Amino acid sequence: MIRRVLIGAALLAATTAAFAVGPGDPKPAEDVDGKYFDADGVPTFNIAEDGTVDWYTYSGFRRYHAECHVCHGPDGMGSSYAPALAESVANIDYYTFYEVVVNGKQAVGTGQANQVMPAFGTNPNVMCYLDDIYVYLRARAQGGLPRGRPAKKEAKPDGFVEAENACMGG
Numbered sequence: 001m002i003r004r005v006l007i008g009a010a011l012l013a014a015t016t017a018a019f020a021v022g023p024g025d026p027k028p029a030e031d032v033d034g035k036y037f038d039a040d041g042v043p044t045f046n047i048a049e050d051g052t053v054d055w056y057t058y059s060g061f062r063r064y065h066a067e068c069h070v071c072h073g074p075d076g077m078g079s080s081y082a083p084a085l086a087e088s089v090a091n092i093d094y095y096t097f098y099e100v101v102v103n104g105k106q107a108v109g110t111g112q113a114n115q116v117m118p119a120f121g122t123n124p125n126v127m128c129y130l131d132d133i134y135v136y137l138r139a140r141a142q143g144g145l146p147r148g149r150p151a152k153k154e155a156k157p158d159g160f161v162e163a164e165n166a167c168m169g170g
């Protein structure tokens, strides 16, 4: 009996630890044609001292408000229906974020089974811009990016246009 309780506690600790793994240090370590990556090779934002954001953060702002904000609220602030992604992204890592968006998620055993995160894995309007959306939310979560449309942005990189055309089949 005691043993079972201990195992339960160990499992709980392991689960908690897994969830505590956030996105890590957002500081850009690499700039690949205007797309920034942290030391772990994960996409990140770059905000200059005068508030100019990288193109991907700006693009993500637009894509988030086209595809996600109807449920998750403006500026990643959350709604009565879906969680505040500006906070979620501080607590989950990039790969978990991708997994949820690709496959969707349904609250189990919370009495909120009607609140469903749809699977977007086959939606090019989301998948072709998911790094952008991630980077935008990461900037909200970790970079102090204020609410609203970023006033100043870096120029659209050539690499962005090429990747967009390839992904959208244009």
Ligand code: HEC
Pocket (backbone or CB within 6 Å): 064, 067, 068, 069, 070, 071, 072, 081, 082, 083, 085, 088, 097, 100, 101, 105, 106, 107, 108, 115, 116, 117, 118, 120, 126, 133
């Ligand atoms: C139709 C409404 C709806 C839309 C549109 C939607 N979501 Fe969700 N999303 C939800 C709900 C509801 C949950 C909570 C599900 C749960 O906890 O079981 C959720 C959960 C999530 C989570 C997990 C958050 C956490 O704290 O665990 C992520 C990440 C996420 N959504 C990203 C997105 C992104 C990115 C978009 C836009 C591409 C998007 N969602 C569009 C309803 C939506």
